[in-house]
Amino acid sequence: MSDAYLALADGRVLEARARAPGTTRGELVFTTAYTGYEESLTDPSYAEQVLTFSYPLIGNYGVRDERFESGTVQPRAAIAREMTDEVAAWLESEAVPAIDHLDTREVVTTVREEGAMACGIAAGDDVTPEDAIAEMEACEPMSAHVDIGADVSVATPTVHEGGGEVTVALIDCGAKGSIIDSLTARGADVHVLPYDATEADVTAIDPDVLFVSNGPGDPENYVAAQAVVDALAGELPMAGICLGQQIIASALGGSTEKMMFGHRGVNQPVKDLRTGKVVMTTQNHGYTVDDTGPLEVTQVNVNDDTVEGLDSESLDVITRQYHPEANPGPHDSLGFFDEVVAMATNENPVTAD
Known part of the structure; x- marks a missing residue:
């Protein structure tokens, strides 16, 4: 039984593993960068978005705050094929939900073919697919964030x-x-x-x-x-x-x-x-x-x-x-x-x- 779910605006719900608990929503996007996950996760340009890493392993050189671009994690959530414990602990300490053990190639392909879209994430004990779907349905388009x-x-x-x-x-x-x-x-x-x-x-x-x-x-x-x-x-x-x-x-x-x-x-x-x-x-x-x-x-x-x-x-x-x-x-x-x-x-x- 999975303990995390990613609900997509196209109606699909993908199962995953919870790495940092919580429920959230945002515009689903991806980065093709294979290094620089610390910089990406602290880049303010990712505010109100859910960041998917196309590179399969995130965290293989640790977490060092001298690489941060701002004082906090900026995306609403993070998605990876596999995420190290150190990165997961960092995201949990910032109260940013994170999931892995899902096919990020499928996520990236979906965004490339259908465009950046609303999504919802539910991660942790006792979450259900319906929790992720409810988050996705409440997600506003980026243009609606008038005072971001x-x-x-x-x-x-x-x-x-x-x-x-x-x-x-x-x-x-x-x-x-x-x-x-x-x-x-x-x-x-x-x-x-x-x-x-x-x-x-x-x-x-x-x-x-x-x-x-x-x-x-x-x-x-x-x-x-x-x-x-x-x-x-x-x-x-x-x-x-x-x-x-x-x-x-x-x-x-x-x-x-x-x-x-x-x-x-x-x-x-x-x-x-x-x-x-x-x-x-x-x-x-x-x-x-x-x-x-x-x-x-x-x-x-x-x-x-x-x-x-x-x-x-x-x-x-x-x-x-x-x-x-x-x-x-x-x-x-x-x-x-x-x-x-x-x-x-x-x-x-x-x-x-």
């Missing part, structure tokens, strides 16, 4: 000092810690502002550049961040990663759309249209820019031609859909952060991406 930024953003402004060479105002929509580290490592003082910061909050810092971070959910729900971008466009250099690219494009007259199952992994090929060079990138997103507005498409995904990079010389804007900080993943595109610093100093670095 409040769950992953700083509550009050914080400052990370990097030497004071430039000042970055970072709107925190769920920023990974390694993004901030990448900026401070290049001499930037990073002022991290809440996701609902205002134009006045930004200008009070007198920054050299505005940076919009990654984060979870539908970019159209980040109305405050879009208002800041709209107000300061052309007056202040701007950069964005992942959700940040989507927010900036939307604010400047473009639009976004939800992808069928998104890009989540560390081996997404991206082509630079100016140089013809292809780099491997880390990605974690379920939305993409559909209409780029006044921004120029400079990079595209080799697999599906979705927008990976946007630039505007006249507006002084550069954005990337992927994660140049590369935690976890390849370091091919770390040069993006040199470009961000160069925007503030009016220099023109030679970059890797």
